[in-house]
Amino acid sequence: MKPLRIGVLGAANIARMFIAGAAPSKKIVVAAVASRDKAKAEAFARETGIARALGSYEALLADPEIDAIYNPLPNTLHAEWSIRAVEAGKHVLCEKPLATTAADARAMFSAARKADRHLVEAYPYRAQAQTRKLAELVSSGAIGRLHLVRSSFGVYFDDRSNIRLRPDVGGGALLDAGSYAVSLVQLVAGRRPARVSASAQLFETGVDRTTVATLEFDDGLLAQVSCSFATAYHRHALIAGETGVIECTYLNHPPMGGPPTVEIRRGVKVSDPVEVIEVPGGNGFLGEADSFADLVAGGPKHWTGATPAESVDIAMTLEAILAAIKSGKPQSVDVFAG
Ligand SMILES: NC(=O)c1ccc[n+]([C@@H]2O[C@H](COP(=O)([O-])OP(=O)(O)OC[C@H]3O[C@@H](n4cnc5c(N)ncnc54)[C@H](OP(=O)(O)O)[C@@H]3O)[C@@H](O)[C@H]2O)c1
Known part of the structure; x- marks a missing residue:
């Protein structure tokens, strides 16, 4: 199985931990990071060993070398950028809380279903x-x-x-x-x-x-x-x-x-x-990243995290x-x- 190529939206602190935790995974590779500021993306990529740095979130979503997005943006931006990501054909692992309102959570899953992409909420535990x-x-x-x-x-x-x-x-x-x-x-x-x-x-x-x-x-x-x-x-x-x-x-x-x-x-x-x-x-980010790759490759029964219905209830x-x-x-x- 070729590793799932993940792009990170934003040079977030938690992304540092996700990247380090998931580094031993054979199932995913963090292939690019995007920041609103290209220099910040480059510094983050150097620090974390990511191959490519992009100067906008739009560029990451348009990147054909990226299969899936890790979304660690501030909470109010989870819905907008996860929806844009699935509409761009990417699977999404979105940081918790999935959304700041239940209506946004439902809209996110509806967009994912329509685009036939997987979207899940990240709870490493x-x-x-x-x-x-x-x-x-x-x-x-x-x-x-x-x-x-x-x-x-x-x-x-x-x-x-x-x-x-x-x-x-x-x-x-x-x-x-x-x-x-x-x-x-x-x-x-x-x-x-x-x-x-x-x-x-x-x-x-x-x-x-x-x-x-x-x-x-x-x-x-x-x-x-x-x-x-x-x-x-x-x-x-x-x-x-x-x-x-x-x-x-x-x-x-x-x-x-x-x-x-x-x-x-x-x-x-x-x-x-x-x-x-x-x-x-063990490191929860590693287990979560592997499970996310299994979800994309083999479907929902491989995902250990919250189901879409659970995320909407939460x-x-x-x-x-x-x-x-x-x-x-x-x-x-x-x-x-x-
Ligand atoms: N699962 C967990 O255990 C866990 C742990 C910690 C955090 N989280 C979640 O991860 C998310 C990020 O947390 P964090 O502590 O990593 O945050 P952070 O370090 O502040 O990073 C957030 C990133 O979002 C981008 N951003 C875009 N618009 C922004 C705005 N208006 N204000 C601030 N930042 C903006 C920035 O990236 P650029 O400037 O590069 O564009 C920034 O680096 C949150 O949803 C949080 O709940 C989850």
């Missing part, structure tokens, strides 16, 4: 053995029917020039770290919530800096997601069912200080033993939480079904 073990335990009924899920992600940012703290490009803890926390709930619940309520502390630029949201499902499942740009790094999930409970991190690149684990208590009592299941770690949930923060009132998620 989904390519991890740790995540697959978690999903397998939940779906096999190892902890019974779920009643409570808690999912948190916090990381410190206070530089107001960072895109995460800029309202004009879709900043805020919810769309950034919170999209991870919501995606984890989506993964284990297997569906979107019916209603959400939320509270947030805002940063001085107006974006949410710390958010806590409650997600209610029609069958009684309750989930709490929290995210913050004001705390020390943490990323943790607790999934509690009728017959057991699971706790784990959901890191992009475990291990962090040891082999990643999934801890499961099989039983309801404090005296029931906790089994610590060790799983292989976008609806995020939009509903933002509306709940703004209004101070609970929101029905289906209002954002379009």
Whole structure:
């Protein structure tokens, strides 16, 4: 199989990590980078070892030597440039959050279907053995029917020039770290919530800096997601069912200080033993890049990440939480079904 030739849109920080992480892949090659500034593209290409540097995003989309686009632009630009990319005949791996509104997410998938191209949202943790073990335990009924899920992600940012703290490009803890926390709930619940309520502390630029949201499902499942740009790094999930409970991190690149684990208590009592299941770690960008190449070569069953339907559900949930923060009132998620 010839490696999938990927072009990067924008000299983004995360693209450095994607390129370094995916470098050992035999299935993809990052063949070009485009920046709005040619000199910036050239410097980025030199630094990261990419063969070609282009001075505009348009030039990358028109490049016949490129099969697929990695889109790490600021959040508000994900929809426009992913749609332009699929319309130019490229497959797209788009950074999370896929879009800042559910309507944009649907428009992106509709454009991809029309162009017969693959478009998926990047969550490197989904390519991890740790995540697959978690999903397998939940779906096999190892902890019974779920009643409570808690999912948190916090990381410190206070530089107001960072895109995460800029309202004009879709900043805020919810769309950034919170999209991870919501995606984890989506993964284990297997569906979107019916209603959400939320509270947030805002940063001085107006974006949410710390958010806590409650997600209610029609069958009684309750989930709490929290995210913050004001705390020390943490990323943790607790999934509690009728017959057991699971706790784990959901890191992009475990291990962090040891082999990643999934801890499961099989039983309801404090005296029931906790089994610590060790799983292989690794670089999530590598797993994600390989899975993306397999998706393009062999179809959706090879993709380990969020499906288009899951990404739309995540976008609806995020939009509903933002509306709940703004209004101070609970929101029905289906209002954002379009
Ligand atoms: N999956 C993950 O774990 C993960 C981790 C980090 C970030 N991300 C996502 O990746 C995306 C980029 O994050 P980042 O931290 O890498 O951002 P960043 O370093 O600020 O890079 C964003 C790039 O977008 C381009 N850009 C185009 N228009 C822009 C504008 N109006 N303002 C600022 N930049 C503009 C710039 O490239 P040029 O100047 O070269 O054109 C810039 O280098 C975000 O969507 C974020 O959520 C995902």
